[in-house]
Amino acid sequence: MQSLDVIPVGQVAGATSSSHVVRIVHISDTHLGHHVLTPPRPISGNISIRRSNSSDVPNQVVDEKGIDAFEKKSGCLAETSDGGFHKGGVFLSNVRRSRASDYEIPCGDILVHSGDFDWSKHSGRIFRSDNFEEIVQLMNDFFDRFPHKVKIFVAGNHEGCLEKRKIQAVQDRLTSAVYLYNSTYIYEGIHFYGSPYTPFRFMTNARGFIRTSRKIAAHWREIPSRTDVLVTHSPPHGILDLGVTWSARNMPGVSQAFHRVIPSHPCETCGIIHPGRSHWGCPHLREEVLIRIKPTLHLFGHVHEGNGVLTRKGITFSNSSYASMKRPHVFDFYTGF
Template identity: 35%
Template structure:
């Protein structure tokens, strides 16, 4: 189980899981950041309501971190379903096939998926010698090719009725696929995000926004800078199970859509939002 692995890793490390966590940097800048907590309006998980003036819109449903338990998640219907990664525990072929099949039960016309750090084998450039011993030799090389029922986004965009969605999986947690170094490689990675992105989908949170694991900040400062510069309407992510929630900084809704709690047990807690279309369908 993921929770057993996490406990073993924490004991082995005996200090910080992420020794490069930028707690001190966040403490230095946090007083200048806007963070308004946005509660869900109802059990469906809506954080806003659809336009009432006849404006065409997309209903977008967000989930993440289902860890081979998608069958236990109650997903509201809608136009777009987003999964922000960690749909498996270690990228096994049979679990990828199962996830791909399970996604067909949802009625959404568009199903957008990014990989998480647990999708072993998805990252062409991963240094597998850095993996934890229990992960070595696991995963499915180019396993994303098995995801035939969804749109897999890795440094890619898709435009739906004029609304631009962009997805990417990079993160700053060592020992996993899509790990990149802070303040150097990650800064270059985020340059790929288009300036006109409306909905950004990543696995990692930005620094300081729903990213706290214990006393560590697992978010990325360069991702935060990118979001603040581009100002997408929504930024969807997961990764840090215990920080499920939504914050708003007057420009962007930051949504941590993790479905599992700290103990890796599904809570069934999707988010739903409505975004106006920019073209007629």
């Protein structure tokens, strides 16, 4: 079992007990592990919310005995009889802890998958299929298992079978999720924008939605300034994007010997010495996000070793790659109405 932090974003300052909250669950890079991911186990008994007016004490989701439901071993968010979800995870507080197993996806209003649902056969590893119909059916089977009101999917570099398909052709077959391909989806006033591109790298055989520096910069410039939640497969450069280099992964002994002989210097991007690792993110995306778009939340994946959440210049960044670390990220988005 692992603990999950529910992170408040949006108009948290000045929030009241009547503030509107949308819970967003983020996963990415599930690859061949998607078939074992499951909805959370339900909490037995009647569930209610004890609201708090203190910035030091968060809301509580309690069972019929008054025990904090999140602290129970099998606890999770539970679906109510009226079809809604209890969203007492965060209220004027930094974090709220819930429980989930490595393969449980927490409940919420929106489930976002930011790409690399499966391995394509061009990846050089074990694969299922590059057949468009089969991949989309696997996606439908996956998303149909979860009770979230809306599921959003943005493709990654392993979804090459989707790249040459028209958006509507994919959406017509992907009946269980909203497919965002350089497009916007609005949910209760929150603007989601999704784009699948990643920068060109020599050491990869999975080349779906890969673009050179000049072409990818043009795509990022098309992202609307009014974007509350940006969903991309690529991370911005220098933000949760530190991945293992090809030589360190495929020739670890040679790589380690090289770094022993030739000392590494602090990285110009982050100032840290990280032999055998490099920043995979896109500099053009970083510039657009930090300077022009300034979304409340930026969700991405791609770099398996970069799983984590951080806030920079008022923007919350989430890399939720499942391939290396089984950790979904959960956000309560306060809309203020």
